[in-house]
Amino acid sequence: MKALVLIGGFGTRLRPVTYTVPKQLIPLAGKPMLYHVLDLLPPAVEEVVLATGYKSEMIDAFVRAHPVRWPVRTVPEAEPLLTGGGMRNAADGMSDPFFLLNSDVIARVDLDAVTDLFRRRGGVGVMTLAEVDDTRPYGVAALGPDDRIVRFVEKPAPADAPSHWINAGVGVWARSVLDRIPPGRPVSFETEIVPDLLESGIYAFKLTSYWDDAGSPDRILRSQRLLFDDHRAERPGLPPGALGSGPVAAGEGVEARGASFGPYVTLGAGVTVGRGAHVENSIVMDGARIEEGAVVASSLLGPRSVVHSGHRVTAQVIGEGGEA
Numbered sequence: 001m002k003a004l005v006l007i008g009g010f011g012t013r014l015r016p017v018t019y020t021v022p023k024q025l026i027p028l029a030g031k032p033m034l035y036h037v038l039d040l041l042p043p044a045v046e047e048v049v050l051a052t053g054y055k056s057e058m059i060d061a062f063v064r065a066h067p068v069r070w071p072v073r074t075v076p077e078a079e080p081l082l083t084g085g086g087m088r089n090a091a092d093g094m095s096d097p098f099f100l101l102n103s104d105v106i107a108r109v110d111l112d113a114v115t116d117l118f119r120r121r122g123g124v125g126v127m128t129l130a131e132v133d134d135t136r137p138y139g140v141a142a143l144g145p146d147d148r149i150v151r152f153v154e155k156p157a158p159a160d161a162p163s164h165w166i167n168a169g170v171g172v173w174a175r176s177v178l179d180r181i182p183p184g185r186p187v188s189f190e191t192e193i194v195p196d197l198l199e200s201g202i203y204a205f206k207l208t209s210y211w212d213d214a215g216s217p218d219r220i221l222r223s224q225r226l227l228f229d230d231h232r233a234e235r236p237g238l239p240p241g242a243l244g245s246g247p248v249a250a251g252e253g254v255e256a257r258g259a260s261f262g263p264y265v266t267l268g269a270g271v272t273v274g275r276g277a278h279v280e281n282s283i284v285m286d287g288a289r290i291e292e293g294a295v296v297a298s299s300l301l302g303p304r305s306v307v308h309s310g311h312r313v314t315a316q317v318i319g320e321g322g323e324a
């Protein structure tokens with residue numbers, strides 16, 4: 001089987017960081033969001049096809065410099081084609097069935113079990129579903145007998161949501177669904193295509209472990225906490241000479257002697273944290289500098305940003321080269 005990964009969208013909720021870095025390359029628990037998504041794929045996958053749009057060249061260059069275990073091919077879009085349009089644009093040579101992954105979901109999903117369900121049930125797809133309280137940002141499914149999806153509504157008003165089970169953005173689909181998407185124009189898979197596919201059979205795989213969409217500042221930090229708690233962080237610990245509890249996932253060349261750390265921190269390559277500074281529940285990207293005595297909490301600091309001595313940054317997103 002092959003995997004089709006959707007990597008478009010402008011990451012508007014994570015601006016200003018996403019003005020220069022695509023959302024999927026923001027590191028959580030020590031490695032980019034995209035790589036945590038790819039970790040879900042079974043080893044036997046033949047090829048990973050990245051349907052890219054915004055900052056396609058950056059993503060392509062990054063995956064070449066940091067290869068994964070599968071061959072990877074990027075299929076860029078000249079203009080955003082939305083989810084369905086991106087799928088159709090990358091359809092050539094796709095396997096039957098194929099894995100379909102959103103690139104901004106952090107979850108524990110057994111994709112072999114999802115594939116088994118697809119083969120047992122027939123139909124055109126298995127959609128994994130997560131149970132959430134607030135369904136507003138998601139696609140919501142109504143389930144019939146045997147967990148067949150009988151209705152699907154994208155981002156309904158709360159009163160119109162048919163359940164609390166939402167599209168988790170991870171599934172297995174028959175190749176034939178790609179032929180149902182009109183070519184050459186933007187198409188939302190969830191809004192325009194899925195409702196028409198229901199009569200051909202879409203089944204639910206209900207997730208029982210954690211799930212989150214990491215597309216906003218509070219949720220990217222919540223996703224990072226989930227990854228640390230599930231022991232999926234890269235090299236968790238404390239940088240040499242640092243104090244506090246951590247865990248911290250620190251990249252190459254981090255300098256943080258005499259700084260202290262609360263839990264759930266990513267420090268990108270070459271980050272410096274001065275003496276007496278404190279960082280917790282945050283993502284600090286490559287080359288950022290947190291000066292002596294500064295405090296950073298629940299924040300996302302872009303590459304080469306600076307927090308000046310004694311300053312306190314809480315629940316902020318600072319873009320590349322920005323200062324506080």
Ligand code: GDD
Pocket residue numbers: 006007008009051052053077079080081082083086087101102103104105137138139140154166167168169190213215
């Ligand atoms: N190639 C391509 N082209 N990919 C795109 C485009 C595009 O124009 N627009 C968005 N994507 C990618 C995003 O990068 C993301 O991985 C995925 O498609 C979904 O887009 P989002 O913009 O993140 O959508 P959402 O979070 O509002 O809703 C989607 O995900 C929810 C779960 O997180 C839908 O699939 C919902 O049904 C679902 O519940």
Ligand code: MG
Pocket residue numbers: 102104213215
């Ligand atoms: Mg999303």
